[in-house]
Amino acid sequence: MDYEKLGLKMGLEIHQQLNSEHKLFCPCKTELVDDDFDGIVQRKLRPTQSELGEIDRAALQESLRGLNFKYENFAKHTCLVENDDEPPHSLNEEALDICITIACLMNMHIVDEFHTMRKQVIDGSNTGGFQRTGMVATDGYLETPYGKVVIESLGLEEDAARRIETKDGFTEFRLDRLGIPLAEVTTDPSMHHPDQVREVAYMLGQILRSTNVKRGLGTIRQDLNISIAEGARVEIKGVQDLDLMAEIVNREIQRQLVLIDIKKELVARNAEVLDEIHDLDELFKDTESKILKSAETIKAVVLKGYDGLIGREVQPGRRFGSEIASYAKKRGVSGIFHSDELPAYGITQEEVDNVTDYLNIGEDDAFIIVAHDEDIAISALEEVKRRASLGLDGVVEETRKALEDGNTEYMRPLPTANRMYLETDIPLFKITADRIEPISNNLPELPDVKQARIIKEYNLSEDLATQLVKRQEADMFEAIIADVSIDATPVASLLAYDLREIKREGHDITALGLDHFKEIFTLLAEGKIAKDSVRKLAIETIKAPESDVAEIAEINNLTMLSEDDVVKIISEIVAKNEGMVKERQMGAMGPLMGMCMKQLKGKADGGMVNKTVRSEIQKLI
């Protein structure tokens, strides 16, 4: 694709959970909880009306869905603040300081005073009906292989509640995630190539990870803003996999191009969405279609001039009809039937003909059927009409959700700025130079810089250094090496590879502290344990972290034997096999070496065993 010619413009928005001890506005821990919840509260949300008569588009949209909410709460892990039954406590300054660190790393300008805002979100993911958020810094930049990317803003905000399920008219959320501090990094929409977006997303992630942030699945979320010249701005939420980014971009371009095409065709056909909602109950009273039979009512609208276009593919496996359906689904229906896909779903050609006759529509015209309860069917068809009419505008500005295959699906209209107002329960917070300076003077080393440095400084392989940095073990590595004079590679290799395996085997590697590592590697440096025993000793230390590491080595039989003992053991083995030595001469070296190593593994140096076996054989021949 010629991205330049298409006028492709992209920006990124990255949400990263911070690893502060407490939540942003209450003293609860910033951990997800999988225990059974202690209670549930039921709530309703209602969009508030501004006195200027403007209700935010996105907020209104969500409220019309008329959903009720349930919130799972915990006596120990959550409090009345998450419940929206207590005003927020003061701003978490630890979280603010992490954001200041991020701002400095991205060359940003920190605001003089932080104002906590309420951003209206009434999909239930926030118990208050708004997310608390504030602007920490603006106007930064990042040097990338594709040139400078402007970092427009850095926000500090609350994470939303975790959605558990929707059933029986209620959406259920768990309150554990609500209030975990998030840094929100937004770039300007100046990226023009999918590879560039991927690279910038990766770099931003690396920078964030050099600060005190959460790691693991779901702790970082990427959103992509994208438009092409003739299209419109679309925000794609939840792009998890960076490798999928190019695919998502290409499929979105394709979708916008097809929608532009459909628009042109609709305009040429003088297409029009008719207002009337028709009742088809009579027509389908003897239908064999299971879906239609089970519905309270069957209704339809006519789309003049839409024939053939509703079935047009906008993305692989998704049609213009899917776009319309996703609007209708927000009103509680599970789908729609459109004339381009019928007969199907048990609806016969005869029934289709009957509908066509009854609605009195022409060759170019299409219809859409919804089957559900009266209220929901009407409300869904209103949305069908609205989305179908928007087809005449081409691409619609909206927030979409990234799907696993690279496609996207409609979520809600783009939010507008008028959903933000001051959180009056929290005082304004000054960010003075006294606060910033100690942070800006002690910035963490960025990952790529750190990697290059440790390769050079400790003569590590690039792979080992990469893994150390990626697993955030580089600081531990350097602390060990600083105190124990030992070859760097076994230390790096334990931290970079073995620890992960040990963890997988079910051991709690957090039990190992710097002192444990120093003792283990001192034993190795002093020749008291063998290289091969390091991993085993680490595991045994996890099991008894309070005990002396040298004793643990002793008890578990991991300490090396003295040279005399080794010679004694080897000479006994060789003596026992005297017959073989006599027969094979030096050819007995291999088998004897195997036997000795089996007995001495981890207790004697391999080179020394080799030398001793050799001399013992020579003594006999």
Add this chain to the structure above:
Amino acid sequence: MTYKENAEKFIETYGLSIGDKIQVNKEDITYTGILLDRPEDADDGYLVLKLSSGYNIGVAIENTAAELIEKGEKPKIGFGKSEIPADPKKQNISIVSTGGTVSSVIDYRTGAVHPAFTASDLVKANPELLDYANYNVKALYNILSEDMKPEYWVKAAREIANDISNGSDGVVIAHGTDTMHYTAAALSFMLKTPVPIILTGAQRSSDRPSSDANINLIDSVVAAKSDIAEVCVCMHGSLNDKYTYLHKGTKVRKMHTSRRDTFRSINAQPIAKIENKKININPDYAYTKRGVNGLELNANIEEKVGFIKSFPGISSDYIEYHIDNGYKGLVVEGTGLGHVPNDLIDSFKRARDENIPVIMTSQCLYGRVNMNVYSTGRNIIDSGVISGVDMTPETTYVKLCWALGQSDSYNEVKEIMHEDIAGEFSEKSSIKDFLN
């Protein structure tokens, strides 16, 4: 405008006013946004800017220059006047607003919350109210609940009496929650009413989507249309947006600083539960039915009444101060069954000698005063102190203000205090009436 000193001077120098789109230039950064007002309690030296993203930031004015980009409109507050349609088939309900969390509104452009929200705004913000009744709405005053004074109870009682005699079928009063139970008690003593009088409020302000105001208001209208011709408080019954309770105005108290279900009936059960717009009246409750009482207003009160809480180490100065300063009556929140340290008893005798009634209540809140169990209690009775029985200290305080408005004779006041005027006593302490 609440910009002060330096900031005010800065704004004047550059010819700016609130609502203007401006550009602020600092040494290494430029911000463009709408100049907003600054909260009154925030300090001098910063401007508040709303950026185009909707975020507000504070910009220090030191080493800063500004320029006007575009003059802005003054923000308009309120919904604008419009007629509320009347339907002869529906009942006529009066809504009286007095201020508080339930009646605040947000100016989205500037982000300021204004308590200047009138009763008619309340109906417009909750248009579904129109399905249930016709409304006569008025803003009586707009004060925070903590600024409530006894004189406002009088004003409210007169206004409500007026509405009822003009044909109102029920009254809803939007009130701040902090002192709602005082006002509820005051109206209970001042008014005999043929129709329901319902006080309601919100624990979460109505400018937020999660506000409890909407359900509380709608259920209050349901209560105001009901058969219960009493002064009641209608508020959330649990943490869920599911049902509300109707509490008797003399038996209710705010029991939590922030929870939605803060109001509890003390030493009593709620009169009714309202769920899905349906009222379920507690069958054990003998309430006054609509139309049984004629309208009677007796709003005479004495405002100079003291209210003291006993504590270990309290000295008789607390009592003496009130006597010396001309207080006409005193309510004491004693410990346990109704006790104070023995040192105070001489001061109680002095009060009795000077014709100042002292009423004993309990800071336990639950249970009833009984000063016969311990010798201290008997000494307190002998000093002339009157028992508040099982009334909450707040209801006792309000009742004493009212009783002293009826008479200045100690004996008559004592009689009034022990007469059940508005269901403020219950004879029996039920096993169910604790922490519910």
